[in-house]
Amino acid sequence: MAYVVTGACIGVLDRACVKVCPVDCIYEGGKMMYINADECVDCGACEPACPTEAIFYEDDLAEDMLVFRDANIAFFDAIGSPGGAKKVGKLDHDAGPAA
Amino acid sequence: MTMKETYRVAIVGAGPAGYYAAQHLLASEDPTVAVDMFDRLPTPWGLVRAGVAPDHPKIKSVSGQFAEIAGHSRYRFFGNIELGRDIARDDLVRHYDAVLYSVGASDERKLGIPGEDLPGSLAASDFVAWYNGHPDHAELAPDLSGRHATVIGNGNVAIDVARMLLLPQEALAATDTADHAIAAFKASNIREVTIVGRRGPVEAAFTTPEIRELSAIEGLDVGIEDPSLLEQEVDPTGPDHKRVQRNLAALVKYGSGSDDGERRLRFLFLRSPVEILGTDRVDGIVLAINKLEERDGRVQAVPTGEHETLATDLVVRAVGYRGKPLPGVPFDAKTATIPHVAGRVVGGEREFVAGWIKRGPSGVIGTNRGDAEESAEQILQGLNGPSSASAPDAITSLIDSTCPDAICHEEWLAIDRSETAAGEAAGRPRVKLVTIEAMLAAARQ
Numbered sequence: 001m002a003y004v005v006t007g008a009c010i011g012v013l014d015r016a017c018v019k020v021c022p023v024d025c026i027y028e029g030g031k032m033m034y035i036n037a038d039e040c041v042d043c044g045a046c047e048p049a050c051p052t053e054a055i056f057y058e059d060d061l062a063e064d065m066l067v068f069r070d071a072n073i074a075f076f077d078a079i080g081s082p083g084g085a086k087k088v089g090k091l092d093h094d095a096g097p098a099a
Numbered sequence: 100m101t102m103k104e105t106y107r108v109a110i111v112g113a114g115p116a117g118y119y120a121a122q123h124l125l126a127s128e129d130p131t132v133a134v135d136m137f138d139r140l141p142t143p144w145g146l147v148r149a150g151v152a153p154d155h156p157k158i159k160s161v162s163g164q165f166a167e168i169a170g171h172s173r174y175r176f177f178g179n180i181e182l183g184r185d186i187a188r189d190d191l192v193r194h195y196d197a198v199l200y201s202v203g204a205s206d207e208r209k210l211g212i213p214g215e216d217l218p219g220s221l222a223a224s225d226f227v228a229w230y231n232g233h234p235d236h237a238e239l240a241p242d243l244s245g246r247h248a249t250v251i252g253n254g255n256v257a258i259d260v261a262r263m264l265l266l267p268q269e270a271l272a273a274t275d276t277a278d279h280a281i282a283a284f285k286a287s288n289i290r291e292v293t294i295v296g297r298r299g300p301v302e303a304a305f306t307t308p309e310i311r312e313l314s315a316i317e318g319l320d321v322g323i324e325d326p327s328l329l330e331q332e333v334d335p336t337g338p339d340h341k342r343v344q345r346n347l348a349a350l351v352k353y354g355s356g357s358d359d360g361e362r363r364l365r366f367l368f369l370r371s372p373v374e375i376l377g378t379d380r381v382d383g384i385v386l387a388i389n390k391l392e393e394r395d396g397r398v399q400a401v402p403t404g405e406h407e408t409l410a411t412d413l414v415v416r417a418v419g420y421r422g423k424p425l426p427g428v429p430f431d432a433k434t435a436t437i438p439h440v441a442g443r444v445v446g447g448e449r450e451f452v453a454g455w456i457k458r459g460p461s462g463v464i465g466t467n468r469g470d471a472e473e474s475a476e477q478i479l480q481g482l483n484g485p486s487s488a489s490a491p492d493a494i495t496s497l498i499d500s501t502c503p504d505a506i507c508h509e510e511w512l513a514i515d516r517s518e519t520a521a522g523e524a525a526g527r528p529r530v531k532l533v534t535i536e537a538m539l540a541a542a543r544q
Contacts, residue, residue, distance in 0.1 A: 020465035022115065022161045041157040044308040045465040048342040057308070083167070086126070 001058050002040035003047060005033045006068040008054035010098045017046035017055060024084040027075070029091050031098040034075040039083065071096020105131045105173070107488035108478060109191045111182050111425075112201035113138035114145020115464050116454025118165040119471035120199055123479075125171045130482040133173040135195070135494060139181035140234065141506040141538040142514060143169070145203055147464065149233040152259040153274035154266060156528055161464055169508060175491075177498060178506035179535065185502045188427030192448055194489045194497075197478045200425060200437060200444075201453040201471070204460040208419040210251065214375030215416075218242065223256050223417035230263055230284075232277030232531035234538070242380070243287035245412020249384050251372050252417030253296035253303035258310070260415050261292040265362045267317050275518075275528045291363040293409065297371045297400040299328050299391055300350055301343055306463065310349040313364065322356015324367045370407075371400060375414055384409050420460035434459060442474025443481075451478055504535075510542035517541035 005017075009032040017033060018026050025039035026046060035046070035055075047055045061069055074095035082088050093099070108124055110117045113136050124132040142148060144162050151158050169176060180186055182202075191198045207222040209215060219242055229239040248264055250257045263276075263284070271281055296303055300323070313321045323329065329351050333343050356365060369389040376383035385408050389400040422437075424430035429446045431438045436459055437452045444450040453471040455461075462470075498505050506514075514532065518541075521530035532538045 019469045020463070022158075022463070022465040022468065023164055041160055042308065043158050043161075043463060043465065044306055045463045047307075048339065048345075053341065084164070 001042055002037035002072075003035050003042070003044070003055050004058055004061060004065075004069050004072050005035055006054050006056060006061070006065050007032075007097060008052040009033050009050075012052050012054070014051050016049045016051055018085065020045040020049045024086055027085040027088065027091065029075055029094045029098065031094050034072050034095070036076055036081055037073060038076075038081045067096055071098070103129070103131055104486045105133050106196040106482045106486050107133050107135065107194075107491070109195040109198045110134055110136045110201060111138075111191070111198065112145065112203060112454070112456075113143035113165075113176065113178070114201060114203055114454065114467075115147060115161070115165075116203070116457075116467040116471045117145070117199070117201035118168050119468045120201060120453045120475045120478075121171075121174060122164075122168045123472045123475035125168065125173055127479055130479060131173075132479070132482070133175075133491070134171075135175045135177060136169075137177045137180050137182070137186070139179070139184075141179040141511065141535060141542060143176060143178065143511060149228050149231045151231075151464075152227075152263060153231065153276040154262065154270060156274065158464070159275075159528075174508075176506070176508040176511060178511055179504050179539075180498065180502050183426035185505075186498070188425065190497065192450065194494050195449075196482060196486050196488045197449045197451060199451040199453055199474060199478065200428060200456055202423075202425060202456050204420040204422040204435065204455040206421040206423050206435070207416070208421050210372055210416050210418065212372055212374055214377065214381070217375055217377050217381050218379065219245075219377065219381030219412060220375050220414045221416070223250070223252065223260050223415050224420055226260060226415050227256065230276055230280035232275075232280075232533040234533055234535050237277070237279065237533040241283065241413070243283055243289050243413065246288055246290055247409075247411045248289050248292045248413040248415065249409060249411040250292060250294045250415045250417055252419075253294070253298070253305060253368075254417065254419070255304070255306055255309050257294050257417040258305060258313075260417055261294050261364055262313070262316070264289050264292050265316070265319055265364060270317070273527055275522065275531055277531050277533050279533065289413065290361065291365070293365045293367050293411070295367045295370050295372065295386065297369070297389060298398065299331065299368045300347060300366070301331050301333060302391075302398055303346065303368075305346055307342060307345040307349055310346055314352070318360075319362050319364060320356050320360020321353040321364045322366070323350055323353055324355070324365055325369075326351070326355050328368055369400065371402070372414075373406070376408070381412060381414055382410065384411050384414055420455065422456050422460070442470075442477045449481065504539055506539070506542050513544055514538050514541045517544065
């Protein structure tokens with residue numbers, strides 16, 4: 001289980017979520033942010049922090065948002081689990097609807 | 100070519116705020132900073148070790164980040180050293196270019212009502228530390244022979260306490276809950292817990308995952324005493340309205356609970372404790388019934404004049420932590436924080452603050468990240484010219500001569516290995532050592 005960044009982030013990348021994540025598991029792609037499901041500890045700090053309400057707990061995703069759960073996973077195919085977004089900085093690829 | 104200065108910073112308090120500050124300082128390339136981190140316990144990690152509930156192992160895993168930061172070549176750990184008792188503030192200011200206090204808020208806010216000190220009336224700060232194996236509270240020995248417990252407070256700590264009192268034995272056995280607490284919970288007769296809040300569900304400080312996860316606990320019946328309170332409108336322009344909306348939606352699913360639950364958890368809103376009853380020990384609590392009124396832009400609980408009495412065997416007050424003053428350091432007794440501007444101590448001398456002792460005891464673990472980075476940035480901006488710090492071995496010489504039981508990073512790792520090895524044998528994340536003596540013995544192996 002983890003939290004998932006969805007479409008309301010596309011083109012916004014406010015990063016308020018990054019500021020409150022205790023494990024730095026929210027990574028910046030080209031057009032939106034992505035949460036690494038393996039690194040996420042389910043603390044829930046990011047969900048209310050997002051100004052565009054783009055973040056949902058995986059269980060709370062509506063049918064038409066499931067594509068973002070897959071996107072948040074596929075985004076990391078190329079880089080695995082670096083153990084912290086600070087280590088890799090902004091990445092220039094995207095996955096799912098933002099790609 | 101001039102040698103680049105490596106500045107030296109002391110961080111007092113090895114919890115999340117201290118580590119996030121250390122991370123920011125160590126990541127700086129210009130200026131370059133070495134960090135010496137002090138903690139009064141032989142074990143680091145602050146409330147991640149002693150506060151986060153044992154049935155939240157994923158949240159505890161944030162310590163992996165701290166372990167990584169501790170592995171930095173410019174990081175040193177000095178555990179079992181208490182500011183005041185073992186080392187003076189003046190020594191730190193003299194030996195370092197900057198000193199950051201991230202000591203948290205280990206005291207509790209009291210209710211200030213009659214009967215508060217009766218046997219059977221406890222502070223959540225003590226109770227939580229006890230079940231998490233904090234050496235200062237290993238002897239708490241709470242009496243869990245009664246049937247009903249009342250938890251005062253509407254934050255996550257209140258829910259943590261209620262949950263730990265009601266978790267099934269099998270769930271507890273797999274955690275790193277201190278052995279003395281597992282034994283006490285196994286023998287416990289507590290079967291019902293009422294969480295009492297002064298105001299309503301909209302004003303409650305709970306975060307949504309804590310409310311939701313109650314439904315997954317085997318055999319636990321959850322209910323709200325007055326579900327009509329959940330029909331309140333939430334102001335969509337209010338800060339934090341999303342959390343509140345999600346909280347109400349999560350609470351609504353529980354309704355008023357069912358009558359036949361073997362273990363019961365009830366949320367009782369709009370009640371203020373006014374007296375704890377009992378002769379040699381707690382046997383009841385008098386609650387004033389409140390209504391809500393908006394005053395000075397804030398929703399406040401106002402007494403209606405009516406009261407009710409709840410029969411109860413245990414009262415745990417979870418109405419907030421409170422900071423403690425550090426000897427030799429400015430302190431604002433009203434807010435129980437160290438006065439600062441953007442993290443720089445007012446009236447200090449190259450002294451800084453981060454975390455709860457800076458902003459008060461609020462927020463979640465991640466909240467300390469932004470807080471600590473602000474303070475660390477203030478430190479970095481002040482580091483110019485020649486370093487005024489002493490050489491790295493000056494402080495170690497001082498500590499070797501005055502604190503023979505100081506614990507270095509390698510010795511903490513030995514304690515860690517000892518605990519996790521014992522845990523592995525038992526199918527648990529670790530088996531905690533709960534006395535300083537046991538920790539020192541494991542450190543020296």
